[in-house]
Amino acid sequence: MTRVLIITGSSLGERLAGPAIRARAMARVLAADGHDVTLATTATLDDDASEGRFRSVALRPRDDAAFDALERVVDLIVFQGHAMEQFTRLASTDRVVVVDAYDPMHLEMLEQGREEPRATWDLMVRSRVSLLNHQLVRADMVLCASARQRSFYLGQLAALGRISPTTYENDPSLEHLIAIAPFGLEAEPPVVTRPALRGVVPGIDDETKILIWGGGVYSWFDPLLLIRAVHALAQRRPGTALVFLGTRHPGQRPMGVINDAIDLAEELGALGNSVIFNEDWVPYDERGSFLSEANAGVSTHHAHVETEFSFRTRILDYLWAGLPMVVTEGDTFADLVREERLGIAVPAGDFDALADALETVLYDDAFAAAARERVEVVRQRYLWETTLEPLRRIARQPRRAPDVEAAGGRDALAASARDLLDPADRPGFVRDLRVAWHHLRHAGAREVVRRARVRRSKE
Structure with missing residues (x-):
């Protein structure tokens, strides 16, 4: 049994955002494996948020005494977000540390900060880069959400000096340093707890074709093109409705x-008719009622670098509910939708392609049925017990990264990374002497002579 502390910066309660959903799933899976798990939130904790198999606690940011009390009695710490800057001990702990970097926050901030003054936008992005570097240079393992993200983070880890002979020697695939652990879904299908849309929202009845937008609405998405396409489709097919499931993200301003x-x-005259905005955030345990009444799911976004490395967790809700879907090309899930025939992927900004795709998934019964069959097959790959296997593996046998061990600790390893900001010695006699001394110490005089001859032959 391993004693595990999981830290999220998202609220734990009736209304859950993505980070809290993921952290809670980690706690549940590891507890089911027989580990002693504590789930801590640096945000708010509802009284009924705890589950039987693990303990949930509130941990106030910068309360080092409370963090230290938890840190002393665990073997493994898994965290998201800002925890390493909120608790000073976490950066140097001798416990095994897993950084959950499934959300590339520095790329996300390129879009999220766009509405701010330029100086503030620059500051927001730089602070997220610094925050991630602070974590990545100290982690024993990094979790990411996709193969694209892994490639991206490998570059960042290389720049920090983490891809070295020490980490590579016994792990040439670097699977122990950075592993893919996608967002997952529950094994049990959605449970209908109450009527949600049909017969509840004016104008939506049993005959309405409902297109659902799961999750929040953020600046990197393209809801405007979608609204125009749905409005145009509703002119031809009056029984069409687009429902935005949530507009008030817990803990974030709209x-x-x-x-x-x-x-x-x-x-357009579509508000409250063909386009419906749910003005609240659907409680986590009730979202199945909304998804079960939908005919298809949709996600549209702009084309930019955030898209390329994103992992749209709302798509997993569509998989969970067995919905065919329409998505914009450019991200990991668009590739999955196209390759597995789960729906239709359309080019970013293409109004006609989007409108045609929406009509197909909503009104072509044969196409929708075939897509639902494929969704049922693919969803099995994304069960939490499967996606979190890298975390389950390190929980079974916690171990510090070899370069953390070799450096003598996290702070020492981070300090060594600062040398990578400057080039090596300038060419010249002093550097030649230093290189010769290095080879003399590690390979002997014969090697120094051999290298000198090779160098002269090239001059």
Whole structure:
């Protein structure tokens, strides 16, 4: 049994955002494996948030005494977000540390900060880069969400000096340093707890074709093109409705794109008719009622670097509910939708392609049925017990990264990374002497002579 501490910066309660959903799934899976698990949130904790197999606690940011009390009695610490800057001990702990970097926050901030003054935007992005570097240079293992993200983070780890003979020698695939652990879904299908849309929302009945937008509305998405496409489709197919499931993300202020979307729907005369905004955030345990009443899921976004490395967790809800889907090309899930025939992937910004795709998934019964069959097959790959296997593996046998061990600790390893910011010695006699001394110590005089001859032959 391993004693595990999991830290999330997201609230734990009735209304859960993605980071909390993931952290809670980690706690549940590891507890089911027989480990002693504590799930801590640096945000808010509802009284009924705890589950039987693991303990949930509130941990106030910068409360070092409370963190130290937890850290002393665990073997493994898994965290998301800002925990390493909130608790000073975490950066130098001798416990095994797993950084959950499934959300590339520095890329996300390129879009999330766009509405801020330029100086503030620059500061927000730089702070996230610094935050991630602070974590990645100290982690025993990094978790990411996709093969694309892994390639991206490998570059960042290489720049920090983490890809070295020490980490490579006994792990040439570097699977122990950085592993893919996608966001997952529950094994049990959605449970309908109450009527959610049909017969509840005016104008939506049993005959309505419902297109659902799961999750929040953020600036990197493209809800405006979608609203225009749905409005156009509803002119031909009056029984069409687009439902935005949530517009108030727990713990975040709404972005301007939400107001733009509502204004556009009102301008088109679609607001409350073919376009419905749920003004709250659906409780986590109730989302199955909404998804079960939908005919298809949708996610549209702009084309930029955030898209390339994103992992749209709402797509997993569509898989969970067995929904065919329409998505924008450019991210990991668009590739999956296209390759596995789960729906239709359309080019970013292509109004006609989007409108045609929506009509197909909603009104072509044969196409929708075939897509649902494929969804049922693919969803088995994304069960939490499967996606979290790298975390389960390190929990079974916690071990520090070899370069952390070799450096003598996390702070020492981080200090060595600072040398990578400057080039090596300038060419010249002093550097030649230093190189010769290095080879004399490690390979002997014969090697020094051999290298000198090789060098002269090239001059």
